[in-house]
Amino acid sequence: MAADPFAANRSPLGTPMIQPPRLHRWRSAPVLGVAAVSVASGFGQFGAVAALADVAEAFGEATGGASVAEQAGLSGTVLGVGLAVIRFASLGALPLAGLADRKGRTPVVLWSCAVGLALVVLAALTPGYWWFVAAFALSRPFLTATNAVAQVAAGEHTASTDRAKAVALVSAGYGVGAAAVAVVRGASGGTGGFRVTFALAVVPLASLPLLARWMTEPDRYRSTVRQGARGRPVAVGSLGGERRRRLVIMLALAFAAGFVTGPANSFVFVYAEGVLGVSSSLTAALLVAALPVGLAGLLLGRWGADCCGRRPTAAVALAGIAAGAALTYQGGIATTATGALLTVLAGYAFAPTLAAIGNELFPTEVRAGVAGWLVGSGVVGAVAGLVAFGILADGPGGFGTAAVAVAAPSMAATVLFLRLPETRGLELEESSQPAGVDGAPPALASTSEPRDDR
Secondary structure, rough: OOOOHHHOOOOOOOOOOOOOOOOEEEOOOOHHHHHHHHHHHHHHHOOHHHHHHHHHHOOOOOOOOOOHHHHHHOHHHHHHHHHHHHHHHHHHHHHHHHHHHOOHHHHHHHHHHHHHHHHHHOOOOOHHHHHHHHHHHHHHHHHHHHHHHHHHHHHHHHHHHHHHHHHHHHHHHHHHHHHHHHHHHHHHHOOOHHHHHHHHHHHHHHHHHHOOOOOOOOOHHOOOHHOOOOOOOHHHHHHOOHHHHHHHHHHHHHHHHHHHHHHHOHHHHHHHHOOOOOOHHHHHHEEEEEEHHHHHHHHHHHHHHOOOHHHHHHHHHHHHHHHHHHHHHOOOOOHHHHHHHHHHHHHHHHHHHHHHHHHHOOHHHHHHHHHHHHHHHHHHHHHHHHHHHHOOOOOOOOHHHHHHHHHHHHHHHHHHHHHHOOOOOHHHHHHOOOOOOOOOOOOOOOOOOOOOOO
8 A cells, every 4th residue: 555645644633742732833844734735725726717708708709789698608607607506516614624623633634635626637637627617616615625624723833922013924825825816817818718727726636745744733632632533524513512612603704705706706817817807917917916815815814813803803804895895886997996806805814813813712522523513614605606696797787786785785784793702812712711610721821822833
């Protein structure tokens, strides 16, 4: 049997542990390792969106008429349903993420990413649109679980002072991978169509055994397993009253965010190229411009989360996503570019902040499972948003009306953050305890805890 390329990463979970857990800076090798895997995952996961215009042209028939189908090659409803199926398949990430509470963060991150990227490579061979949808639908749960568990691992590796930075770094890695897809597609000038773009996922796939050498199992997880608290599958009803209330609110927020970001991110390429008539190189340039904007969003989100608090930062960012999504589809390349970049800015401020809140509100033994539930709720929201957007885009109001319709519920959902506790400045051992619980473990002192900066 061939040697396991990831075997060197498997931590001996039963060995004696240093107490309190060894924590890392946000720029240490274990955090950089999970961030690099997120780059690979982003490359694979964003391919369906970046190459959607090529896919519509290859499997449809663009005639240059007035309707979405005549301009893009496939109707808004067909595109919306296809993307909704791909997003809906991400629900499979829920049990995969839950495995990380029982099998460990590192093996789930690595193997989920490997399987997902392999399926993306196979998508290059699809003979029709619905085959393309099926191939990406199979890859989606694995790549989505990779991102969810990577953010959990980054949060567990770090103390409160570094946690928002570490989770933001993982989000930045995903963004770099997603932008790389658009850059590759724009640089090819359409040569080979979507098939070349998808086939290139073999490059990040081949890099995973090397990245595995940087990664270690978080000591917080190892300590939990050693104490016999290995996680079980998470159900809403299985959590205590306060934790159940927290989870229900977080699920509602994840749904609202998915409802607007699903269509906002997924239709922008088809809208710009199929409706506005811009070139693939211009849309690639827009993605390149989104890199510094996304970085600025990460920095703003990290600063706001650490200085102003998790709740207000996430609420303002979610409102910004809704405003940007509504603006993107109002007509004209300048409006589209401004709205898309605003969505990127707010989205990169929002995602790591929400992930930090999710890490901080729940204990280690169920943290990855909760991350899976949040992904699942976001998926259901994205599916609902994609279907609603596609149907409304085919109506008399077109893309503009559809964008406003999916943005409104997300704007209203920002008030739900008032129902959550503020977790800024608290260690995971403290913030995950419901208010009034006796016997809660003491918080780790952020100024004296052991650090490993390797």
